[in-house]
Amino acid sequence: MKLELTDEQQMIxxxxxxxxxxxxxxxxxxxxxxxxxxxxxxKRMGELGLMGIAVPEAWGGAGSDMVSYVLALEEIAKQCxxxxxxxxxxxxxxxxxxxxxGTDAQRERFLKPVAGGHALGCFALTEPxxxxxxxxxxxxxxxxxxxxxxxxxxxxxxxxxxxxxxxLFCQTDKDKAHRGITAMVVEKGTPGFSVGKTEDKLGIRASxxxxxxxxxxxxxxxxxxxxxxxxxxxxxxxxxGGRIGIGAQAVGIAxxxxxxxxxxxxxxxxxxxxxGEHQMIGWKLADMATAVDAARLLVWxxxxxxxxxxxxxxxxxMAKLFASRTAVQVTNDAIQVHGGYGYIREYQxxxxxxxxxxxxxxxxxxxxxxxxxxxxxxxxxx
Amino acid sequence: xxxxxxxxxxxDTATQMKVAGTxxxxxxxxITWIVSPYDEYAVEEALRxxxxxxxxxxxxxxLGPDRVKEALRSCLAMGADRAVHVNDPALAEAxxxxxxxALAAVIKQEAPDLVLTGRQAIDDDMGAVPAQxxxxxxxxxxxxxxxxxxxxxxxxxxxxxxxEGGLEIFDVPMPAVLSAQKGLNEPRYPTLKxxxxxxxxxxxxxxxxxxxLAAEAPQLPVVALEALPPRPPGRIIPGDVATAVKELVRSLxxxxxxx
Ligand SMILES: Cc1cc2nc3c(=O)[nH]c(=O)nc-3n(C[C@H](O)[C@H](O)[C@H](O)COP(=O)(O)OP(=O)(O)OC[C@H]3O[C@@H](n4cnc5c(N)ncnc54)[C@H](O)[C@@H]3O)c2cc1C
Numbered sequence: 001m002k003l004e005l006t007d008e009q010q011m012i013x014x015x016x017x018x019x020x021x022x023x024x025x026x027x028x029x030x031x032x033x034x035x036x037x038x039x040x041x042x043k044r045m046g047e048l049g050l051m052g053i054a055v056p057e058a059w060g061g062a063g064s065d066m067v068s069y070v071l072a073l074e075e076i077a078k079q080c081x082x083x084x085x086x087x088x089x090x091x092x093x094x095x096x097x098x099x100x101x102g103t104d105a106q107r108e109r110f111l112k113p114v115a116g117g118h119a120l121g122c123f124a125l126t127e128p129x130x131x132x133x134x135x136x137x138x139x140x141x142x143x144x145x146x147x148x149x150x151x152x153x154x155x156x157x158x159x160x161x162x163x164x165x166x167x168l169f170c171q172t173d174k175d176k177a178h179r180g181i182t183a184m185v186v187e188k189g190t191p192g193f194s195v196g197k198t199e200d201k202l203g204i205r206a207s208x209x210x211x212x213x214x215x216x217x218x219x220x221x222x223x224x225x226x227x228x229x230x231x232x233x234x235x236x237x238x239x240x241g242g243r244i245g246i247g248a249q250a251v252g253i254a255x256x257x258x259x260x261x262x263x264x265x266x267x268x269x270x271x272x273x274x275x276g277e278h279q280m281i282g283w284k285l286a287d288m289a290t291a292v293d294a295a296r297l298l299v300w301x302x303x304x305x306x307x308x309x310x311x312x313x314x315x316x317x318m319a320k321l322f323a324s325r326t327a328v329q330v331t332n333d334a335i336q337v338h339g340g341y342g343y344i345r346e347y348q349x350x351x352x353x354x355x356x357x358x359x360x361x362x363x364x365x366x367x368x369x370x371x372x373x374x375x376x377x378x379x380x381x382x
Numbered sequence: 383x384x385x386x387x388x389x390x391x392x393x394d395t396a397t398q399m400k401v402a403g404t405x406x407x408x409x410x411x412x413i414t415w416i417v418s419p420y421d422e423y424a425v426e427e428a429l430r431x432x433x434x435x436x437x438x439x440x441x442x443x444x445l446g447p448d449r450v451k452e453a454l455r456s457c458l459a460m461g462a463d464r465a466v467h468v469n470d471p472a473l474a475e476a477x478x479x480x481x482x483x484a485l486a487a488v489i490k491q492e493a494p495d496l497v498l499t500g501r502q503a504i505d506d507d508m509g510a511v512p513a514q515x516x517x518x519x520x521x522x523x524x525x526x527x528x529x530x531x532x533x534x535x536x537x538x539x540x541x542x543x544x545x546e547g548g549l550e551i552f553d554v555p556m557p558a559v560l561s562a563q564k565g566l567n568e569p570r571y572p573t574l575k576x577x578x579x580x581x582x583x584x585x586x587x588x589x590x591x592x593x594x595l596a597a598e599a600p601q602l603p604v605v606a607l608e609a610l611p612p613r614p615p616g617r618i619i620p621g622d623v624a625t626a627v628k629e630l631v632r633s634l635x636x637x638x639x640x641x
Contacts, residue, residue: 011459011577057578064574
């Protein structure tokens with residue numbers, strides 16, 4: 001067994017850490033408070049190669065791998081979970097499926113600018129009635145010559161307002177149920193495609209979560225990714241990678257909160273000693289640190305499998321399940337360690353606490369991850 | 383045009399230094415090593431010159447053991463074209479003059495138009511190597527530069543060096559050795575592409591014998607390292623504010639002689 005990062009991975013981790021500490025950390029509180037999408041730093045992430053980490057250079061990416069991706073993502077999430085989700089969706093939910101299922105012409109047009117950080121992409125699967133039950137798609141695409149006419153509504157789409165490209169899932173054959181779901185790229189500005197309301201959220205407030213509306217929107221057949229009916233499989237495969245990314249985001253959120261809790265426990269004195277020396281606080285910190293490491297190792301294993309091109313549905317779900325629950329627990333404990341100060345914005349752990357919760361919801365809720373894990377361990381694949 | 387950049391690998395600024403058992407070196411276990419920050423300004427400046435002029439090769443050079451490769455690789459990841467690593471146990475105890483001789487020998491072989499480096503390495507803060515290298519090569523040398531502009535013909539470089547209260551401007555004939563002061567520029571992060579590309583770039587290993595260096599002993603051998611004495615504890619002056627302030631002023635004046 002070898003549990004060591006390569007020199008390159010260490011350099012990527014160090015670069016992401018330095019960048020996040022010096023350019024993201026200073027604005028993280030403000031963009032959360034003002035719900036401001038951080039255009040400047042997202043652009044910088046693109047320049048540094050963070051928006052297409054595992055995409056080959058030929059398609060505008062950095063030509064690295066999934067392990068480097070989770071390392072970098074954790075470092076970004078340690079400072080700001082909003083930046084992390086923008087990066088995660090762009091890399092794994094949009095970039096990866098276009099790279100994997102797109103043609104060269106599609107990669108040239110839809111992937112290159114996004115992997116290079118010049119434009120953003122989003123992943124539009126969820127609908128009002130189709131969240132966990134993602135098969136239950138109501139958005140339809142009806143073939144009309146060399147176009148599809150798309151009608152429907154997508155909800156809660158990360159990067160929805162800011163994206164130039166949407167990877168859209170819709171029904172091309174209702175009779176075939178989820179085997180009639182098809183993926184296609186819709187460009188911002190296409191007539192009939194508009195952005196509805198953006199949500200006011202508990203956490204990740206600097207990232208935009210928007211409604212996408214399609215009204216007789218004509219999408220060229222050439223924009224279809226994969227075959228008709230292949231869409232749901234593409235979505236699930238993208239979510240395997242996506243869940244590893246959300247796992248890394250969750251580890252980053254937890255690790256960021258843990259670091260603050262440790263620093264505070266060294267500094268704050270009650271009853272004449274630093275609070276870390278009270279057994280109950282020391283014990284809490286020990287559990288937090290252990291959980292963060294365990295979550296990180298699960299994420300690394302899933303990323304390593306994915307980088308090797310191996311199947312990782314089980315491992316990705318386990319990583320996401322455990323890391324997201326860890327993030328919620330550890331950020332909660334980090335507030336506890338801070339006492340009343342933890343409830344005050346200035347001490348930042350309240351932001352981590354609010355941000356952590358989303359990791360238990362998107363890209364498959366905790367319940368859905370358990371469903372996947374249970375199905376996998378019981379041996380009944382789909 | 384070719385620019386040589388001399389870099390040194392040093393312990394991270396956050397390191398808690400400990401004296402090793404031998405009392406002649408620091409404890410290196412567990413240290414994170416970085417490129418000395420002043421040398422990073424030098425690398426950045428070389429890259430900016432290349433971006434401005436095109437047709438510039440940036441060669442980074444360093445002296446030290448195997449671990450120094452990491453420092454060279456991070457310079458390559460920032461964008462330097464290739465590296466030369468003087469890696470020879472015979473130079474393990476090198477003082478600044480031995481280091482300067484070795485680096486000057488590499489520079490002679492490479493024949494650059496300009497040598498850039500940091501004003502000092504942040505480990506032992508000697509700041510001697512730039513001047514010694516320049517002296518050995520017989521080239522002009524300017525320390526603490528805050529700005530530079532190479533003439534179009536590439537024959538001179540106009541530099542501004544930091545002096546008390548302002549800048550001192552010189553036109554320096556090239557080749558020359560310049561040492562960077564903080565403020566010369568803001569070093570870039572390596573991009574992911576840069577990091578991925580760095581492993582394809584050459585790091586040439588050279589030994590003292592490749593450079594024609596005669597065996598020598600350091601003229602400045604380290605006799606001993608001593609840890610700083612522990613800081614005396616602070617003193618809290620009790621009492622109401624008016625009396626405490628009086629006592630504070632008195633002790634600052636009479637005991638600490640600070641005011
Ligand atoms: C901030 C944010 C960003 C998002 N970004 C995106 C995005 O970029 N793209 C996208 O397509 N979607 C996105 N989503 C949607 C997200 O993936 C869904 O909200 C999520 O999958 C849950 O679906 P739902 O909200 O409809 O909840 P529901 O499916 O209605 O679930 C309600 C509850 O019932 C539970 N439940 C449902 N079914 C089962 C079951 N079979 N067994 C046990 N329990 C069950 C759930 O776990 C949950 O606790 C985002 C959501 C949010 C809030």
